[in-house]
Amino acid sequence: MTKRRVEPLVWLMFSGGGVTAATVLPVLVALFAFAFPLGWIDAPDYGHVRAVVQNPLTILVLLGVFAVMLVHAAHRFRYTLYDGLQVKHQVLVALLCYGGAAAMTMMALIVLAAPL
Amino acid sequence: MTSTQDRQETGTISVQVMRYRPDRSTPPILQEYDVPLRKEWTVLDALNHVKNEIDPTLSFRWSCRMGICGSCGMNVQGEPRLTCGAFLSDYAPGPIRVEPLANFPVIRDLVIDMADFMAKLPRVKPWIIRDDAPDDAEADGEIDGEYLQTPEELEAYKQFSMCINCMLCYAACPVYGLDPDFVGPAAIALAERYDLDSRDRGARERLDVLIEHEGVWGCTFVGECTRVCPKHVDPAGAIQRYKLKAANQSLRAWLLPRGGAR
């Protein structure tokens, strides 16, 4: 029987987060970081945006998308610190990276679920 | 010092070779030699010219001089190369910097200590693993004698069997350079070669070795190993495929604690 290891599951989340970031982030960034703020496209009216963002399905999807992308970023940044900067404190770095991702996911849950 | 024009007329190229003498307490130095710039000469030919005609104290490994034995791996101009395949004319007008293969301890001059690599290969159990005893004709439904394999079954693992153990991939891998405990590209590609072999039943045993932290998970898919491999083995691809396999097995181990045995 294969030993139980956490690392493979974290890697799966890292992979999922990478796919998610590559497919979902571009349009979100294009719209909310550039097109709407800079007026390239008229920002949607508040009522509509609120309805979409506070739809329970949207909340669920966004929570999943944010969480998996945060794990992706934490995992990748952890290895960047090990390899790019040769930081030797392995346990501390892992705690900070995944801890940070967990903290931000909690924040996401609070912010997303607030209207419910 | 001859001028560049002199060199072009006499057709020579300068080769800067790292020299290290373990019996002396001095650090390594770069020693420069002028060798003939012959159209068909490789860096290996240049080194042999140095040893035969200029400086017999230069030490380096080589054998087949045709890219199949894997002995002559060195860092040429910072790149892991088989020196028998690195043509002088590609580096003209030079100088060409030749150093021992990166990420390995240096024994002397261009000779490196490959003990770590040799220790890692057997850890992945690179042999056909089967449960049945040789005389037990009933087990597995296999007959005694040859195992039959179709061309398609051979294709499944053939690419990963082309490894000549030249260690260029280890020299190119920054993860191995930073952490010598990392099992490394060639070893994992070798494990995949056996896992994909239709005659083999040992995937579980190899997985137990490679699922450790210094197994596949240290790899960050830099991809340099595949880029420098002279035999197009694509160890980076083998490692990523292995990660996916390991992750699936891990999921089963977590979700099906008793039913996961396979």
Place this chain on the structure above:
Amino acid sequence: MTALPTYHRRMPTFWWLRKRTYFVFVMRELSSIFIAWFVLFLLLFVKAVGRGETAYHDFLDWAASPVVVALNVVAAVFLVVHTITWFNLTPQAMDLRVGRRPVPAAAVIAAQYAGLLVVSAVVWWLVRS
């Protein structure tokens, strides 16, 4: 193995500045920080939406400020690096076959871009309609 001392070469801290392929690799890995930034940015947007119409418009104004735009441009460049390298590496990481024939890498890459287009279209439709 030998009685005489072997010479150990240390990897310099900035080994990745010495070769172009290593540098591109580290840039690719650094994209992770900017993905985390975009998650934070989008969370700030969601929070603003929750606080009311004024907050929503204030957020859009803040997002248009020069500092934020500059940061987002840099981050967007890294996001593009992430997407392109991720899509290009996927075929190498998977052994996809149709029956017995391997799926060509170009097809895998094209399929991912198609997926990107579909997701973008869906989000666009949701936000604009």
